[in-house]
Amino acid sequence: MQKKEDFNINYRALPYDLVFDVLLHLPEEDIYDNAMLVCRRWSHIIRSRDFVNAHRARHSTPGLLILDYSLHQKGKKTLGFCGNETRQNRDCRFASCNGLILEYDNFSKRAHKITNPEINQRFVVPPIYPQMPYHRFSSIAYSAASMEYKVVYIYDRDEDASTLRCVIATVGVDNSRRDVCTQHLSPEAKGQLYRNKTTTTEGFAHWTDAKTHTLVLTLNVETETFTQYPVPQGQDNYGDKYYLSTGKSLTLFDSGSNFFMEVWEMKLETGEWTKMYKIDLEAQKCNFEHFRSKGCSFPFALKPVGWLKYREVLVLRFSHMTRFCVAYNVLTKEFDYFKL
Amino acid sequence: MAAETGTPTTLTLKSNDDELFSVAESAAILSVTIRNMVEDGCAGGVIPLDNVDGKTLASVITYMNGISAIPADEEKKKSYRDKFLSDKDFETLADMVLAANYLNMSCLMDAVSAKIAQVMEKKSVGWVRRKFGIENDYTPEEEAAVKEEHKWTFEGVETDDDN
Numbered sequence: 001m002q003k004k005e006d007f008n009i010n011y012r013a014l015p016y017d018l019v020f021d022v023l024l025h026l027p028e029e030d031i032y033d034n035a036m037l038v039c040r041r042w043s044h045i046i047r048s049r050d051f052v053n054a055h056r057a058r059h060s061t062p063g064l065l066i067l068d069y070s071l072h073q074k075g076k077k078t079l080g081f082c083g084n085e086t087r088q089n090r091d092c093r094f095a096s097c098n099g100l101i102l103e104y105d106n107f108s109k110r111a112h113k114i115t116n117p118e119i120n121q122r123f124v125v126p127p128i129y130p131q132m133p134y135h136r137f138s139s140i141a142y143s144a145a146s147m148e149y150k151v152v153y154i155y156d157r158d159e160d161a162s163t164l165r166c167v168i169a170t171v172g173v174d175n176s177r178r179d180v181c182t183q184h185l186s187p188e189a190k191g192q193l194y195r196n197k198t199t200t201t202e203g204f205a206h207w208t209d210a211k212t213h214t215l216v217l218t219l220n221v222e223t224e225t226f227t228q229y230p231v232p233q234g235q236d237n238y239g240d241k242y243y244l245s246t247g248k249s250l251t252l253f254d255s256g257s258n259f260f261m262e263v264w265e266m267k268l269e270t271g272e273w274t275k276m277y278k279i280d281l282e283a284q285k286c287n288f289e290h291f292r293s294k295g296c297s298f299p300f301a302l303k304p305v306g307w308l309k310y311r312e313v314l315v316l317r318f319s320h321m322t323r324f325c326v327a328y329n330v331l332t333k334e335f336d337y338f339k340l
Numbered sequence: 341m342a343a344e345t346g347t348p349t350t351l352t353l354k355s356n357d358d359e360l361f362s363v364a365e366s367a368a369i370l371s372v373t374i375r376n377m378v379e380d381g382c383a384g385g386v387i388p389l390d391n392v393d394g395k396t397l398a399s400v401i402t403y404m405n406g407i408s409a410i411p412a413d414e415e416k417k418k419s420y421r422d423k424f425l426s427d428k429d430f431e432t433l434a435d436m437v438l439a440a441n442y443l444n445m446s447c448l449m450d451a452v453s454a455k456i457a458q459v460m461e462k463k464s465v466g467w468v469r470r471k472f473g474i475e476n477d478y479t480p481e482e483e484a485a486v487k488e489e490h491k492w493t494f495e496g497v498e499t500d501d502d503n
Contacts, residue, residue, distance in 0.1 A: 013472070013473055013474070014434065014437065014438065014472070015441075017441075018437055018438065018441055018453070021437075021449065021450070021453040022437070022453045022456045022457050022460070023457070024453070024457075025453055025454040025456075025457030025458070026457045026460060026461065027461065030457075030460065030461055030462065034460075034463065034464070034465050034468060035460075035468070036486055037465045037478070037483060037486055037487065038465055038468050038469055038472070038474055038476075039469070039474050039475070039476060039477050039478065040477050040478065040482075041474075041477075042474075043486060
């Protein structure tokens, strides 16, 4: 492989792990504009799962992607594609995986788009049919085995639940798509698939229901199979439930009161739930009082919106309209406010 | 650790081209490889470092002495590293990263890798291949495919399609 022109050339053929370390320091543009084209070995390093993860960990500015229908922010950067118009006139829907955002607009039946807010670039996913059917909550997930992103479409025709289908398309490879069998699902699970939004934990898309709260419907995008997992029946059936992705696992927040909740974690492969913590901010209630809006008739409570750092820092929002959020360290039980 | 007495111990290091260097043990044990040898008691005579040439070893020893003279202050250590590497050319850096790897000096390795990456930034594919002594093993078709793939991944922000 090496040229024989002088023996010095050999020392520059750095071993795999040293090339890995060097490339890790390169910015994204140089990786894709140059390093990828150098040779097969380098491209192999760059495509490796370890490299992708390590590079992302080093270069991503830590940010929080809040998927909420009235609020879309990543770190302090407001994403440009969502204005008031979206909220009022359009049926715009979002899903996210590994920091990428899948966005689609049911009103205009436009194509799905994938945005990488980190580098502010966007890609259009070709429509699965020329005549777009009515989409439910689509999802995006990452298949580690094939290193591909998958878009999961849930749709029906003429808003008829019996025509419900689930189709997986692989992003950027070709236009092939596969149906996932939904025949074996219980009516409740089908209802969940039909009605509810999704949460992605890397290779798995989950459909949950904050109200009925009996099962998590999980789709493994690698095996393309659905599994129904029961949800732990916590303290209070009337309290709100929230599901958040930690990236690698699914967490459930089971609130017992407006400022108290139990946190559970689900193992993705087995669907096993483990109770992780209790978050009790009842004692801090008086500190939060000035975020309460007088005219609002909804109960004043805290809702979890995302993990800033899993198992450590959680971000919560108030149920009343305010741009302030609470960052809560579950280990030290310290909290701080920040404004979106 | 290994030095029981209060007097500073000096080690003799030998490069692969038979140059000898004296260095304070306290500075030399920044290298985990050397530290292990010292702890195993095989540092009695001369420590042969078969994978490092004299020029590179001299440079690494300068670094060892410089950095170990700085008290535990990460900021200052970092600025020393930056300064130390600032005038090194690509070939020296490549030698250094190999030496740091062999000597198991993670801080130096990380700093040198970062420096190499910094030098590589905005350079052409040809430059990188030349400097790293790599031959292009892509077929023209494969190369085109990799370029194409990249284009797909990072298409500029598209303007909304009208219909």
